[in-house]
Amino acid sequence: MTKYDPSQPDGFNESLDSAISADGTPHPTKRYTIPARCGVAARLNTGQKLTICNPSGWQVCDFWAFNAEDMHEFMSMEHIHTDLLSVSPKGGDRLVSNLRNPILTFTHDSSSGIHDTLVACCDSHRYQQLGHAGYHHNCADNLRQALLAIGQKAPLVPAPFNIWMNVPIRSGEGLEWAPPVSKPGDTVTFRAEIPVLTVMSACPQDITPVNGNENAPTSLEFFVDDE
Amino acid sequence: MTKYDPSQPDGFNESLDSAISADGTPHPTKRYTIPARCGVAARLNTGQKLTICNPSGWQVCDFWAFNAEDMHEFMSMEHIHTDLLSVSPKGGDRLVSNLRNPILTFTHDSSSGIHDTLVACCDSHRYQQLGHAGYHHNCADNLRQALLAIGQKAPLVPAPFNIWMNVPIRSGEGLEWAPPVSKPGDTVTFRAEIPVLTVMSACPQDITPVNGNENAPTSLEFFVDDE
Numbered sequence: 290m291t292k293y294d295p296s297q298p299d300g301f302n303e304s305l306d307s308a309i310s311a312d313g314t315p316h317p318t319k320r321y322t323i324p325a326r327c328g329v330a331a332r333l334n335t336g337q338k339l340t341i342c343n344p345s346g347w348q349v350c351d352f353w354a355f356n357a358e359d360m361h362e363f364m365s366m367e368h369i370h371t372d373l374l375s376v377s378p379k380g381g382d383r384l385v386s387n388l389r390n391p392i393l394t395f396t397h398d399s400s401s402g403i404h405d406t407l408v409a410c411c412d413s414h415r416y417q418q419l420g421h422a423g424y425h426h427n428c429a430d431n432l433r434q435a436l437l438a439i440g441q442k443a444p445l446v447p448a449p450f451n452i453w454m455n456v457p458i459r460s461g462e463g464l465e466w467a468p469p470v471s472k473p474g475d476t477v478t479f480r481a482e483i484p485v486l487t488v489m490s491a492c493p494q495d496i497t498p499v500n501g502n503e504n505a506p507t508s509l510e511f512f513v514d515d516e
Numbered sequence: 517m518t519k520y521d522p523s524q525p526d527g528f529n530e531s532l533d534s535a536i537s538a539d540g541t542p543h544p545t546k547r548y549t550i551p552a553r554c555g556v557a558a559r560l561n562t563g564q565k566l567t568i569c570n571p572s573g574w575q576v577c578d579f580w581a582f583n584a585e586d587m588h589e590f591m592s593m594e595h596i597h598t599d600l601l602s603v604s605p606k607g608g609d610r611l612v613s614n615l616r617n618p619i620l621t622f623t624h625d626s627s628s629g630i631h632d633t634l635v636a637c638c639d640s641h642r643y644q645q646l647g648h649a650g651y652h653h654n655c656a657d658n659l660r661q662a663l664l665a666i667g668q669k670a671p672l673v674p675a676p677f678n679i680w681m682n683v684p685i686r687s688g689e690g691l692e693w694a695p696p697v698s699k700p701g702d703t704v705t706f707r708a709e710i711p712v713l714t715v716m717s718a719c720p721q722d723i724t725p726v727n728g729n730e731n732a733p734t735s736l737e738f739f740v741d742d743e
Contacts, residue, residue: 293588293615361520366594367636367675370691376634377689387673388520389641407603407634409594414616445672446614448594461685462604464597 296433296442299413300424304328304434313439313486315513323509326493328431330439331513332357333481338396341489342510343453346473347501349492350509351410351428351449354393357484360441362386364393366406366448376406378450383482392485397478400471405451407464411494419496426493435488452477454499466497480516523660523669526640527651531555531661540666540713542740550736553720555658557666558740559584560708565623568716569737570680573700574728576719577736578637578655578676581620584711587668589613591620593633593675603633605677610709619712624705627698632678634691638721646723653720662715679704681719681726693724707743
């Protein structure tokens with residue numbers, strides 16, 4: 290039987306050509322666009338800050354961080370839940386890895402702080418289950434291709450930090466797909482606590498309202514600056 | 517630098533000798549003990565049912581399931597959250613894998629249905645952070661060793677289904693370590709939807725009250741029967 294290889298996309302999209310440089314190192318003064326429905330990787334040195342911008346206000350960013358020297362260590366939602374005793378990281382919080390080491394600090398959040406850490410990123414199987422026929426852009430493939438574009442392979446598809454995604458918990462357990470409450474121009478900033486490879490995906494979900502009631506995914510922007 | 521190998525324990529405990537048979541296949545009429553603080557693997561064919569028993573009533577079971585033919589596919593909490601639109605699986609619910617395939621069905625639950633799907637299993641780093649000096653049994657090592665004991669390697673340490681673990685969500689986001697509300701003799705039953713390797717760990721946490729206010733981890737029991 291064919292074994293599942295987490296690093297290989299189920300289909301291809303423009304994210305495979307998304308490299309901002311050969312190894313993902315950003316130019317320190319440049320503002321980059323993450324095209325709608327696509328993913329981009331950015332390499333950060335310790336102390337560098339990544340700011341992600343939400344021009345439309347209603348666009349979710351699926352976000353991952355891997356230890357640049359050992360990708361089996363990565364930002365882990367289930368370990369963050371224990372570390373913060375919360376499912377909702379706030380500006381100022383440290384974000385830990387699957388080895389419980391600080392990997393990023395969530396230094397600033399201009400939004401009202403509604404993000405998701407509970408649900409998997411979308412993937413080809415999700416869109417099949419939602420009734421979509423044929424290939425649909427998806428965050429899992431965007432992650433895999435953004436890394437392949439800089440010569441790296443995802444050893445797994447970790448649970449993402451779903452920035453601006455609004456999945457309220459009802460009665461302590463039920464979840465709901467709700468549109469974002471973020472505003473046009475909202476930003477989040479993360480400081481690298483170790484050298485990291487980050488990946489941002491402008492979520493292509495256009496069947497449930499996670500990217501707004503218009504189901505119209507838009508682009509995002511980012512830039513990196515030194516501390 | 518030494519790379520992190522998810523399959524290798526940080527230290528060794530009796531779980532390395534826990535094999536119930538060479539490949540983890542259970543005897544169909546036998547009731548097995550999971551020693552306090554240890555982990556055991558059990559192989560199920562499609563349709564077989566695994567019942568886990570809680571003699572003390574206050575003991576948490578960290579629980580995992582892997583596709584027996586491809587361990588990169590495994591029961592995934594973040595995909596279950598999307599599939600069920602809930603963080604709290606109930607008796608009757610299907611439990612999906614990271615490829616969104618049904619892997620187990622949670623067929624029966626004699627308890628009041630309080631289980632956790634949000635927090636990572638305990639590991640050596642967790643006990644260091646809690647101030648424990650020296651080696652402490654931990655569910656991550658129990659998982660790794662229970663699999664090594666039957667000749668298998670964990671390709672990662674997935675987020676566990678923490679059976680009977682009581683981590684209430686406050687105000688829609690804050691978490692709390694609370695003692696179990698399960699009763700002595702409570703059982704849960706899972707049916708295999710594909711051939712699976714399951715691992716059960718009698719959680720050794722004795723610093724926070726997740727295994728009861730006495731901080732006294734106890735043994736668990738299990739048996740497997742055909743449909």
